[in-house]
Amino acid sequence: MPQIRKILIANRGEIALRIMRTAREMGIATVAVFSEADRTSPHVRYADEAVCIGAAPSSESYLNIDKILKVCEDLGVDAIHPGYGFLSENAGFAKRVKEVGLIFIGPSPESIEVMGSKLAAKQAASKYNIPMVPGTPDAIDDRDEAKRIASSIGYPILIKASAGGGGKGMRVVESEAEFDEQMDRAVSEAQAAFGDGSVFIEKYITSPKHIEIQVLGDHYGNIIHLFERECSIQRRHQKVVEEAPSISITPEIREEMGHCAVNVARSCNYYGAGTVEFIMDENRNFYFLEMNTRLQVEHPVTEMITGVDLVKEMIRIAEGQPLVIAQEDLQIRGHAIEIRVYAEDATNHFLPDIGTLHTYVKPDGNGVRVDDGFEQGMEIPIYYDPMIAKLITYGENRETAIRKMVRAIDEYQISGLQTTLPFCRFVMQHDAFVNGSFDTNFVGRYFSPDVLSTKTDDEVAGLAALISALLSDASPESKPVQNEEVNTSTSKWKARRFATH
Ligand code: ADP
Numbered sequence: 398m399p400q401i402r403k404i405l406i407a408n409r410g411e412i413a414l415r416i417m418r419t420a421r422e423m424g425i426a427t428v429a430v431f432s433e434a435d436r437t438s439p440h441v442r443y444a445d446e447a448v449c450i451g452a453a454p455s456s457e458s459y460l461n462i463d464k465i466l467k468v469c470e471d472l473g474v475d476a477i478h479p480g481y482g483f484l485s486e487n488a489g490f491a492k493r494v495k496e497v498g499l500i501f502i503g504p505s506p507e508s509i510e511v512m513g514s515k516l517a518a519k520q521a522a523s524k525y526n527i528p529m530v531p532g533t534p535d536a537i538d539d540r541d542e543a544k545r546i547a548s549s550i551g552y553p554i555l556i557k558a559s560a561g562g563g564g565k566g567m568r569v570v571e572s573e574a575e576f577d578e579q580m581d582r583a584v585s586e587a588q589a590a591f592g593d594g595s596v597f598i599e600k601y602i603t604s605p606k607h608i609e610i611q612v613l614g615d616h617y618g619n620i621i622h623l624f625e626r627e628c629s630i631q632r633r634h635q636k637v638v639e640e641a642p643s644i645s646i647t648p649e650i651r652e653e654m655g656h657c658a659v660n661v662a663r664s665c666n667y668y669g670a671g672t673v674e675f676i677m678d679e680n681r682n683f684y685f686l687e688m689n690t691r692l693q694v695e696h697p698v699t700e701m702i703t704g705v706d707l708v709k710e711m712i713r714i715a716e717g718q719p720l721v722i723a724q725e726d727l728q729i730r731g732h733a734i735e736i737r738v739y740a741e742d743a744t745n746h747f748l749p750d751i752g753t754l755h756t757y758v759k760p761d762g763n764g765v766r767v768d769d770g771f772e773q774g775m776e777i778p779i780y781y782d783p784m785i786a787k788l789i790t791y792g793e794n795r796e797t798a799i800r801k802m803v804r805a806i807d808e809y810q811i812s813g814l815q816t817t818l819p820f821c822r823f824v825m826q827h828d829a830f831v832n833g834s835f836d837t838n839f840v841g842r843y844f845s846p847d848v849l850s851t852k853t854d855d856e857v858a859g860l861a862a863l864i865s866a867l868l869s870d871a872s873p874e875s876k877p878v879q880n881e882e883v884n885t886s887t888s889k890w891k892a893r894r895f896a897t898h
């Protein structure tokens with residue numbers, strides 16, 4: 398059995414660091430690759446060795462397969478971990494890695510290929526009678542036929558890119574009158590983003606929850622699941638808040654969904670870590686959406702409730718070791734929530750708000766985990782995904798995890814750009830989130846920019862202190878000691894303004 402001694406991480410930011418930390422714990426040396434935009438990144442300093450592989454655009458660096466393989470050869474690397482995004486779901490890359498005699502820490506190129514196409518994935522999964530959203534089984538090549546199918550399914554429908562990912566290439570069609578226009582848009586979006594314009598139709602589930610199952614498989618056909626994550630708080634069909642376990646399912650549904658997920662993984666002879674995504678309607682019917690053949694952004698919530706280090710398991714599996722965890726060994730302990738801290742302005746349609754982290758002080762304390770890839774003074778590059786950090790809290794139950802999250806968000810101090818922190822604080826305190834009645838329409842239904850401009854009690858108190866400070870400054874009789882007190886509360890008020898606005 399090959400023993401991995403040196404890993405190259407073909408990624409950047411928080412996920413590169415997260416993988417290196419586990420590698421270090423396992424006594425494995427680490428190699429970072431980086432673009433010119435990431436020269437000063439923590440992931441570069443953390444690694445035992447680091448090599449610049451090109452200019453800032455990812456096509457010249459993080460996606461440059463030849464350069465990455467050359468670094469492996471030069472530095473005597475045994476294995477590559479691709480993280481998420483970039484080359485992680487590129488079957489051609491996984492194949493090349495294998496061909497040059499390196500270990501790819503992930504599934505086989507064949508599994509990636511099948512699951513990389515949502516249509517091929519459904520076809521593979523259909524061997525196991527997995528529930529599917531009603532829709533077209535193949536890519537659409539005849540529009541009239543597609544329209545007939547759409548009206549038999551019933552509007553609204555969703556046009557989806559088969560090669561899609563990251564919420565791109567998806568269009569809701571409310572009625573037949575919009576069909577052609579939305580179809581044209583979906584095809585051109587898919588072509589531009591994935592180089593593949595194949596699209597298909599699914600019934601649009603109007604009030605759905607996104608629930609996914611983490612799986613792990615080894616090279617000997619053993620596949621287990623590590624329960625669910627609920628990721629229904631989304632914008633642009635992309636997740637912002639995730640948690641485990643889900644408040645919306647019963648132990649029976651958990652078992653059924655887990656069983657389906659293991660079968661989906663089996664349908665493509667899966668090994669490594671993967672995620673099977675489902676969508677669930679109001680009547681708790683669930684349907685298979687897709688499988689992501691990689692480590693997922695939100696994997697930490699699963700780690701918190703199961704105590705399993707998913708990256709460690711990925712590395713062990715890649716070495717050819719059999720799974721040592723059996724399904725019966727796994728138990729859910731407590732509750733974990735993750736929020737994604739993006740450099741985005743929630744009050745401006747969640748558009749990226751790129752800039753410099755003038756202040757960057759992260760939260761800490763019992764039950765708080767921060768996976769991040771930036772430091773104070775650094776700029777968020779425009780070239781990549783604008784995620785700054787993931788903030789994860791863990792408590793013995795959901796209420797505690799929520800309370801810890803609000804406390805941690807209030808401790809987080811970021812200035813210089815807008816982030817999703819105020820939005821996430823709003824989510825944590827919203828009745829629909831607290832009572833579990835939320836679905837993927839949360840943002841559209843409950844959020845508008847003005848909900849963030851209401852001041853918290855603390856801010857109102859701060860504002861009162863500020864006004865009294867201004868008034869007492871103007872007063873010739875004011876005593877120095879009073880001024881000092883007032884100044885302290887003024888500066889706290891300022892810090893809070895930076896932290897949450
Ligand atoms: P997750 O379920 O892991 O949260 P996301 O959809 O948020 O998955 O994607 C994770 C990362 O990978 C993001 O940076 C996203 O932009 C990127 N990504 C996902 N799928 C694709 C794809 N097909 N092409 C390009 N980038 C992708």
Ligand code: ADP
Pocket residue numbers: 530555561562563564565567599600601602603605607631634635674676686687837
């Ligand atoms: P991606 O590859 O972009 O992640 P998914 O198929 O996983 O694509 O869908 C992303 C999100 O889009 C889901 O989490 C869900 O919010 C929404 N979505 C996908 N399919 C449907 C559907 N049939 N009905 C309603 N919403 C859907």
Ligand code: MG
Pocket residue numbers: 563674687
């Ligand atoms: Mg998805």
